[in-house]
Amino acid sequence: GDSVTQMEGPVTLSEEAFLTINCTYTATGYPSLFWYVQYPGEGLQLLLKATKADDKGSNKGFEATYRKETTSFHLEKGSVQVSDSAVYFCAPLRGPQLSFGAGTTVTVRA
Amino acid sequence: GEEVAQTPKHLVRGEGQKAKLYCAPIKGHSYVFWYQQVLKNEFKFLISFQNENVFDETGMPKERFSAKCLPNSPCSLEIQATKLEDSAVYFCASSQSFRQGGGYTFGSGTRLTVV
Numbered sequence: 416g417d418s419v420t421q422m423e424g425p426v427t428l429s430e431e432a433f434l435t436i437n438c439t440y441t442a443t444g445y446p447s448l449f450w451y452v453q454y455p456g457e458g459l460q461l462l463l464k465a466t467k468a469d470d471k472g473s474n475k476g477f478e479a480t481y482r483k484e485t486t487s488f489h490l491e492k493g494s495v496q497v498s499d500s501a502v503y504f505c506a507p508l509r510g511p512q513l514s515f516g517a518g519t520t521v522t523v524r525a
Numbered sequence: 526g527e528e529v530a531q532t533p534k535h536l537v538r539g540e541g542q543k544a545k546l547y548c549a550p551i552k553g554h555s556y557v558f559w560y561q562q563v564l565k566n567e568f569k570f571l572i573s574f575q576n577e578n579v580f581d582e583t584g585m586p587k588e589r590f591s592a593k594c595l596p597n598s599p600c601s602l603e604i605q606a607t608k609l610e611d612s613a614v615y616f617c618a619s620s621q622s623f624r625q626g627g628g629y630t631f632g633s634g635t636r637l638t639v640v
Binding site for chain 1: 560631
């Protein structure tokens, strides 16, 4: 699968702070790119996706833009809430297989 | 249904015992994937199916792991003679299509503890 480098955590921040989680991938061609989120004790949920260069995925206040020139798909949210505390995974999709980054644990404090 | 159903949620086995995990994909989804999550957050791909056929098994430990997806039955992942290092959460996912843009829907996982 593709190689994914994801920002190491854990990340701890206060409510309403700005969140950025960096993700870069190495691949030939242009995979579809996904961010998944895992809340405590749960499975993975699709957060957002982008299927081609310059696409911006967005959901629940989170955004990520597919940057072909830097092979990046950084996740951002302008004002986090306590409920955003979770583990976030960057995942390129090529053919049938998702490759996961190492995951970034985010803790938001009230 | 519209969710991937994994059973059981928790499974405890003594070393050397057999473990069998089940996954019912979303109806109409042709692809099924198994992942193993160990050590913090790391996800390891195990195997994928296209309907009842193995699509990619490059991640499967050949010696003790096996998997099946038979018609009209939940998919299964079986571990013969479990070892301590098999302790992990096993996730199943299904997908309608893996063409560009197709995402996976994940189940909530089975936590296997080998003691």
